[in-house]
Amino acid sequence: MNQFALITGASSGIGYEYARVLADYHYNLIIISNEEDPLEEKAAELRQDFKHITVIPYLCDLSRQEAAKEIFRFCYVNNYRVEVLVNNAGVYHDKDFIKDTEKFNSLILNLHVYTPTMLMYYFGNDMAHGHSGYILNMSSITSGIPVQRLATYGATKAYLKNFSRSLHIELYRKKVYVTTVCPGAVATTLYNLNPSSVRVGLLLGYIVSPKRLARRAVRAMFHKRACIRPPFIWNAILLMLIKLLPTGLLRLVRRLKIF
Secondary structure, eight states: OEEEEEEEESHHHHHHHHHHHHHHOOOOEEEEEOOHHEEEEEEEEHHHHHSOOOOOEEEEEESSSHHHHHHHHHHHTTOOEEEEEOOOOOOOOSSSSGSSSSHHHHHHIIIIHHHHHHHHHHHHHHHHTOEEEEEEEEEEEGGSSOOOOHHHHHHHHHHHHHHHHHHHHHHHGTEEEEEEEOOOOOOOOOTTTHHHHHHHHHHHTTEEHHHHHHHHHHHHHHTOOOOOOHHHOHHHHHHHHHHHHHHHHHHHHHHHOOO
């Protein structure tokens, strides 16, 4: 009964759906967010809907470099055995790198790179010693296609994808299974998408709902897959086309303000 799934960024969107899916698998939950009121509200909803599990909300600013150690210490002191770690928390800006603030650039590097890496270090060690565990990391389709105005976002997601693949190989024989998720567009508030565009995207299949993504990702994790990518034909075509574009053409696209 002390087996837990720990999900970062779990007070909304994909993170909350991960929590619900893992509750369906009968895991107790530790849900982490830096938003106190939404975190408590979601914890209450989960307790109401899944009365057979324990739900522990943990308020934490994951952009601080002390965050991962504090979370691990909290679990260790309370004897919460984390068998599933979901590194989901993230931020998104559609802006040129040098036009963004120093504060934001520091935040995204810590949130997407430092904190998830150290969470994998602390909990991965624990899982390896117990020869049991699963780690799920949220990357992005942009990890494979460097895009203007998403330079830091795409680069940090590429780090997560590459690091996770290496860790998948290192830990597999210790029965710790690392899976990376590289979705395209997801119908959450993170991307500030127009509601009508979201409806059309969901209908045509190039945007996926958080619930569908979470269920597919968790299923892949428990099947010990290294990586899952968008199954949708539109995303596959977009990825292939962007990779084929020469840099000079991309500079022209920027100059003409097409994107």
